[in-house]
Amino acid sequence: MPVARTSLPDLAERLLAGDKRALGRAISLVEDDDPEGWALVRELYPRTGNAAVVGITGPPGAGKSTLLAALVGHARARDREVAVLSVDPSSPFTQGALLGDRIRLVDHYLDPHVFIRSMASRGSLGGLSEATLQAALLMDAAGKDDVFIETVGVGQAEVDVVDHADTVVLVLMPGSGDSIQAIKAGVMEIPDVIVVNKADHAGADATVREIRAALTLGPPRERDVPIVRTRARSGEGVDELVERIAEHRAWLIGEGLLEERRRRNLAGEVIGLAAARLRRRLERSLADDPSVVELLDEVAARRVDPASAAEQLLERQS
């Protein structure tokens, strides 16, 4: 492996200089769970923490990618370096369903100051969340001013994927009854900014009212959650959204909460990484380790209970 070893510092250097291809290569390494990728993040980590990281989440079809394209355009108009990480937990056979959305980012593909990357989940959300974080750190180290992490989902696990963000934006649309119910029931964590996209569609007013009602149910918050109406395709409302995101960031900094939030996010991520790694090790052992297969046979035969089997697995990992 001496060739790979000597190329690592070179890759790091090119990445720090903002080289798009180096950044792409580095992200592939962490996505493939290549030890070189982890070594790279380890080396570059002290150079991170400068980017404003914005997470965009919401149900499929709400128009997140169109909105993202508009946000990228905005940032570029202010001459900011931008990276977009689209996390797509859909199964391989339905990629087409989301492609329409993704395509709207194409305008920015040729801009040397915009880096766009998709990451598809084939495994557990834990593993994906792990790779997402590493990729975001690499983008940050590469000198991006704005890092947008987009994730498709309607549950808590999907919201967790954007937990690395300084600001979390939830994008809904008229018809997002399930997500609003989830907020109302306290099943989904409250984001920092809520967008009602497709605001020209019937029912947008009702949707805004329902969201407002859902937000009043929770405990008193340090800060009201702004609701922004947008029409991402026409660009309507995007200025306001940019402003609301900036206000949230200014508030975090002004109150001295940015470091606190990042510390909390990082603690969650370290634990999440550890649990995801253990889970992956165990999943591998299911395929490779005859003694693990035997243990599961005993569980299936109702001779060893699942919790005892789990304990045995944990002990063997030691």
Add this chain to the structure above:
Amino acid sequence: MPVARTSLPDLAERLLAGDKRALGRAISLVEDDDPEGWALVRELYPRTGNAAVVGITGPPGAGKSTLLAALVGHARARDREVAVLSVDPSSPFTQGALLGDRIRLVDHYLDPHVFIRSMASRGSLGGLSEATLQAALLMDAAGKDDVFIETVGVGQAEVDVVDHADTVVLVLMPGSGDSIQAIKAGVMEIPDVIVVNKADHAGADATVREIRAALTLGPPRERDVPIVRTRARSGEGVDELVERIAEHRAWLIGEGLLEERRRRNLAGEVIGLAAARLRRRLERSLADDPSVVELLDEVAARRVDPASAAEQLLERQS
């Protein structure tokens, strides 16, 4: 602890005899993560595997609990022993929002052949999923013919909670656009039976059509997913739902798939249990262990990267 020790076999015996109070006490033990609870499940595990376990999932407000009350009534009419486990991941302050649903099960509270239990999540879904499985096993050992596990949620993690089930029923309603989009995009796993509840509401036909369209996008399945229209409050469609659930079970058994499915579920659960336990241990160490706090300080100061910190944590667990 000699008193507790001698009471354990006694508790097991009463539980096996179908004593409701013993079952309630046993579930409290696993919910409180009491070692006695785990010991009990260990002892009773060989006596499990007889119950038909049905998972009911879907967004809040879809009417799952009303439907459950109807299913329980049906089972009781056939003289079956029934247990219901309601898993509620909502935050403490919004309990009221769901109470309306829960109350409909009250009719069955006084029936000695029906055991109803709610479990609220205060921590991670992993931990909740862990306790859910143990509780379901205890219900199974207590001689219940039907065990219904109900979970509130709109994402994959919530669907995972019902992974212990032989048959998974997804309950939607007109307005469940987000959930349908999630199926369409391949973000949510396909259940065994889909219910459109509140089928008298406007838009029910459109919802059924959308679900049908979403189902055609996936890969060919071994079995078509039936869509049942219900009005849980009036009882309309419940007969058909009972029939569809029974058909799914008969199919699993006829094709020799029940054991395979249970084996797969159990494997996932053993790994899930191990990962959840590790995660909890790590979370505790965040509060208790000064060296872990110090490690996280280093991460926050960008001196140790998250993945290296995770590795260090995993090594320390050994």
